[in-house]
Structure formats: structure tokens, C-alpha cells
Amino acid sequence: MSRGHCILSHGFESGSDATKVTALAEAAERLGWSHERPDYTDLDARREVSPLGDVYARVERLRGLAQTAAARGPLVLAGSSLGAWISGQVSMEVPLRGLFLMAPPVNMHPAPPLQAAEVPLSIIHGWDDELIPAADVVAWAQPRRARLLLVDDSHRLAAHVEASAEAFARLLETL
Numbered sequence: 001m002s003r004g005h006c007i008l009s010h011g012f013e014s015g016s017d018a019t020k021v022t023a024l025a026e027a028a029e030r031l032g033w034s035h036e037r038p039d040y041t042d043l044d045a046r047r048e049v050s051p052l053g054d055v056y057a058r059v060e061r062l063r064g065l066a067q068t069a070a071a072r073g074p075l076v077l078a079g080s081s082l083g084a085w086i087s088g089q090v091s092m093e094v095p096l097r098g099l100f101l102m103a104p105p106v107n108m109h110p111a112p113p114l115q116a117a118e119v120p121l122s123i124i125h126g127w128d129d130e131l132i133p134a135a136d137v138v139a140w141a142q143p144r145r146a147r148l149l150l151v152d153d154s155h156r157l158a159a160h161v162e163a164s165a166e167a168f169a170r171l172l173e174t175l
Helices: 019-030 055-072 082-091 134-144 158-174
Strands: 005-009 034-036 075-080 098-102 121-126 147-151
Touching: 005 019, 005 055, 005 082, 019 034, 019 075, 019 158, 055 075, 055 082, 075 082, 075 158, 082 098, 098 158, 121 134, 121 158, 134 147, 147 158
Parallel strands: 005 034, 005 075, 075 098, 098 121, 121 147
Antiparallel strands: none
């Protein structure tokens, strides 16, 4: 029997088989959590909507999956970059046990600033993130008392895939 369910959302122009969400899925499975990795590539391709594709359709897709999963039992949302932003937005509307954000865009104009439900929150972010300044993430995380891991890496966190999976596993172990 599963301890709960995790929905793992990939970043912009990535995919459901991306390295980081795959590593998170393996960590979840090891700890007895079921998981799914929605594919948003069709929505990312909608450049006529915005340079980041159809962000609000991403939110709607995740909301529908999360509502269904939350009705069945404990739910954790996790995401990378744009996947982190949509996970935060949906966390405000669906009952969650925890939230895990990788390289979260705390200010993604013209969209509203990142939000997050008052649930256990863990973040991993690169000191040298070229898109989202680490100082902005620190300032966002501080009033929320989030667990924050800053690593010597860029936005993609390519050198810290395993560290991301370990940080996610630590969050799951506390729930």
C-alpha cells in the first residue's frame, strides 16, 4: 500500500522523462510513494499564448490531476522551474502534505508571484542560477520557514540531480 502520491512537474521545454523528475520518481518509489509525471510539452509549444507557452493551461492540467489524487489520499507536489511555479499555485487550492520546489521562479512576470500553501516546504536552488537570483529565492523562502538547500550550480541543477532527489526523499520521510 502506498504512503501517498506525488505529482512531479517538469520545467519549461523539458519533459516527463527529464532527469530531475525521474530522479524524484525513483526516490518516491523507494520510500513507498506512488507517483506520476504529467507531460506539459504540448502546452509549452503554444508560443502564440506567451513566450513560456500556455502557463495557465499547465496550472489547469495539474489542478485536475491533483484534485483527483488528493481525493484518494496524501498528496505531495514537486516541480522544477515552471513546474515549481505551477505546483506552488495549485498548492493553494488542493489539500497537500508537502511541496518540493527546484529552481522556483518566485517572480515570473507578467504572471503573479509564486505562492505556496502552508505545508512542509523544501527548496533546492543554484547559487549561480542565471534566470532566478538566489537572493530572491532566499527572501521568498525566509518568511515561509522553508527548508532551503543552495548549491553551487546553475538554473538546470544538472550537477545536483542526486542532491535534489535526496532533498526530496528527506521531505517525504518527514511526512
